[in-house]
Amino acid sequence: MAQTTTKPKNQKDSLTVAQSYGTVSNRPLALDHRVRLASTNNLNQVLADTMTLRDLYKKHHWQVSGAMFYQLHLLYDKHFGEQALVVDAVAERIQTLGGVAIAMAPDVAEMTRIARPPRDREHVALQLFRLLQGHELIIAESRELARAAAAEGDDGTSDLLISDVLRLNELQVWFVSEQLGGSGIADEDVAAAQLALGRVVLRQSRTPAGGRIRLPVQRKKRSVIAGQPARSRPLPQSPSQSPHLR
Numbered sequence: 250m251a252q253t254t255t256k257p258k259n260q261k262d263s264l265t266v267a268q269s270y271g272t273v274s275n276r277p278l279a280l281d282h283r284v285r286l287a288s289t290n291n292l293n294q295v296l297a298d299t300m301t302l303r304d305l306y307k308k309h310h311w312q313v314s315g316a317m318f319y320q321l322h323l324l325y326d327k328h329f330g331e332q333a334l335v336v337d338a339v340a341e342r343i344q345t346l347g348g349v350a351i352a353m354a355p356d357v358a359e360m361t362r363i364a365r366p367p368r369d370r371e372h373v374a375l376q377l378f379r380l381l382q383g384h385e386l387i388i389a390e391s392r393e394l395a396r397a398a399a400a401e402g403d404d405g406t407s408d409l410l411i412s413d414v415l416r417l418n419e420l421q422v423w424f425v426s427e428q429l430g431g432s433g434i435a436d437e438d439v440a441a442a443q444l445a446l447g448r449v450v451l452r453q454s455r456t457p458a459g460g461r462i463r464l465p466v467q468r469k470k471r472s473v474i475a476g477q478p479a480r481s482r483p484l485p486q487s488p489s490q491s492p493h494l495r
């Protein structure tokens with residue numbers, strides 16, 4: 250049966266903290282404390298990554314340029330709104346299970362596994378690449394964590410991860426992929442990826458947790474029209490091949 254919330258570490262905390270982050274309070278949900286704690290921890294990872302992807306859409310919505318400006322400006326904001334709904338659903342599932350959802354940008358930045366983009370206004374091909382990369386990361390983790398939750402009897406969490414998180418991300422990948430002509434990065438079409446991302450190379454970097462990832466960087470300043478970069482650039486990894494997605 251469920252256990253009670255872990256007490257704050259000291260008396261001072263008890264004056265301001267209703268519940269410590271990383272704990273789960275009692276809930277008559279017929280779910281063991283251990284299961285609810287694991288689910289809330291996993292859901293907070295999905296939450297951090299989803300909030301990052303949501304904000305990436307808004308960044309791109311503001312900063313998009315080129316011949317595809319209007320349609321992408323609208324598409325990015327539509328996806329932003331849909332991701333915002335998922336953020337709320339995941340956060341409220343964490344609270345439902347008795348946990349504490351992360352909320353603030355600094356905490357999201359520390360936790361997310363999605364690579365941080367620069368403040369610069371990036372070209373369309375790189376915008377799309379980043380979005381597909383973020384989507385694939387969330388798709389992979391939502392499938393994995395849904396199976397883990399189901400195996401422990403937390404069917405509500407499993408359903409949320411499949412019905413809300415996974416399916417939306419798969420759907421949005423379709424829409425984003427088609428912006429690359431339907432035969433781009435997501436299809437692992439080498440020629441199309443070279444064409445779309447010809448000016449992008451990857452560099453080794455470290456995550457806040459100490460892991461290694463490869464982040465896309467622009468090789469040099471560009472003067473070409475967005476979406477039409479030079480063909481003779483090194484081939485970057487596709488989202489599917491990115492090591493931090495495995």
Ligand SMILES: [Fe+2]
Nearest residue numbers: 310311322326
């Ligand atoms: Fe807007």
